[in-house]
Amino acid sequence: MFYIFKHFAPYLAPYKRAFGLAVVYTLFQNGLNYLLPQFIGGIFDHVFPYIKEERGLSLLLAWCGGILFLGFLRAFLARLGIFGFEGSANYIAADLRNAMYQKLHKAPLSYYGATRTGDLMSRLTLDVEMMRHFYAFIFSHAFTCVLTLVAVIGLMFLTSWRMALIALVFLPVIIVALIRFSRQTAQGVKKRQEQAGILNAVLQENITGIRVVKSFATEEREIEKFTKENRELKKDNLRVNLLNARMFPLLILFGGIGTLVVLGVGGRLVYQEEITFGTFMAFNSYLGLLGWPLWMLSPTLSHIKQAEGSARRLLEILRIPEEFQPGTPLRRKMRGDICFENVSFEYADLEGETNVLEKINLRIVPGEKVAVIGLTGSGKSTLVNLIPRLYRPTAGRITLDGVDLNDWDLGSLRRQISLVDQETFLFSTSIGENIAFGVDDTTPEQVIKAAQKARIHDFIVALPQQYNTIVGERGVGLSGGQKQRVAIARALLTDPKILILDDSTSSVDPETEKDIQESLKELMAGRTTIIVTQRMSMARLADRIILLSSGEIKAEGKHDCLYDSNQYYRLLHDIQLKQVERPEEELLRGLEGL
Secondary structure, three states, X not given: OHHHHHHOHHHXXXXXXHHHHHHXXXXXXXXXXXXXXXXXXXXXXXXXXXXXXOOHHHHHHHHHHHHHHHHHHHHHHHHHXXXXXXXXXXXXXXXXXXXXXXXXXXXXXXXXXXOOHHHHHHHHHHHHHHHHHHHHHHHHHHHHHHHHHHHHHHHHHHHOHHHHHHHOOOHHHHHHHHHHHHHHHHHHHHHHHHHHHHHHHHHXXXXXXHHHHHHXXXXXXXXXXXXXHXXXXXXXXXXXXHXXXXXXXXXXXXXXXXXXXXXXXXXXXXXXXXXXXXXXXXXXXXXXXXXHHHHHHHHHHXXXXXXXXHHHHHHHHHOOOOOOOOOOOEOOOXXXXXXXXXXXXXXXXXXXXEEEEEEEXXXXXXXXXXXXXXXXXXXXXXXXXXXXXXXXXXXXXXXXXXXXXXXXXXXXXXXXXXXXXXXXXXXXXXXXXXXXXXXXXXXXXXXXXXXXXXXXXXXXXXXXXXXXXXXXXXXXXXXXXXXXXXXXXXXXXXXXXXXXXXXXXXXXXXXXXXXXXXXXXXXXXXXXXXXXXXXXXXXXXXXXXXXXXXXXXXXXXXXXXXXXXXXXXXXXHXXXXXXXXXXXXXXXXXXXXX
């Protein structure tokens, strides 16, 4: 519990007044609870002896009125306490969600290569909710349990030290059992939360990739996979529940024995007139008050361990190093002069480190159009992803307009670069909003103009809602080519200094590609443009072609020069023109000759 207050103090600080008042209300409400046994004892000692007299009924009504007033006062203070804890908890949870969301946006892209989306979703929802539950309920229950235990034990000794010693003889055994239970629960809860993250990851991946699942008719296999992980989560839940089930009978047993002993010893003390019957009843009432915290201690400890587990999982994200930002970042308009100097890059993913680029030396002058071609996995996309600093080189450096890329302000850098990725992502909103995503305060006319240049306007205006038409999640309502053209329109609207086309026409037909190429010629004029492509028709739009293989530049030059001098390039070109019968074998031979 102290672990959470220590590490999440900044999130509690803005609401410490409301939270502190809730603690005070709970303290007073808890203190009033201890007056009830005194009222009960007083009724037995000072009212019942006179109950048959004329004043007996009025005395009883007066004491009962006091008990009723006490009940209303306790209920009022409890209400204030609940409002304070609940209100603070909801604000803290909202701030935590915002902080987590901001951190995930500021985390480097490499972090996502080694993290499962479903697990992140689990932390952002289930673990944040557990933290809300901690501040709203768990802490107040733990605080009340400890306070009640200490106060009631003290009052029991003040009422009758002999009965208190006998009643609490089993308390050390219970405490030792609870400590042991707490340690075992912590381990079980940690494993359960990790398994919940795995299950959410499987669920998220299958929902996102449902088309692939259905296309390959692997529904039964994926159902079995989910069932297996769900079965493991069920086992982990049962282990934690079994621990609770072992602890509760122990508390019931000791509670029953304690009550039996107190009745026997207390009855004898009353018989010997060492204590009054009212004192005996007050002691029994205190013993009843002691039962609640003992009952609640076990599940409360379990919940505390769950909350601490959630806190650790959240801190793992909150402590992610953010994307590098220089101390005095450079903010200015760029010209588009790009230079790679001995740049190497290793990719970190779930399987470990993978070498992708090796000692790349490349200069792209402002306004130059460069095409990067090569087989899948040759490092083309990684090369261009280094320019907007989506990744940082593991060796060497990149300069932009003669300034180290790391010295540029990240926001200024990326706002002047447009990347049309091979994996087009559209948000579940209108087509118009998707096109305008990268620019603030755009006008409908600007959106329409960008769509016209991307050759998507005619399709959009034919839709019932036109630019207000909502596309499905990840653009599921559009074809691959349509999604690509919306992404191109989105890039056009930003009016970039550097344009990166990462296989941006891979999903369109040849006729549509010709239309887009005409628009791209206009767009690329005066801009530094890098075209990552497998299509020779796109590559020939460039002033220079870079041939990449196994993370290294094998050749570069104009089309005619490369076609005459490089066997691999010539094979790649001829295969697309269907001049080679067995393309795979010929390509492999071409690679061996590089």
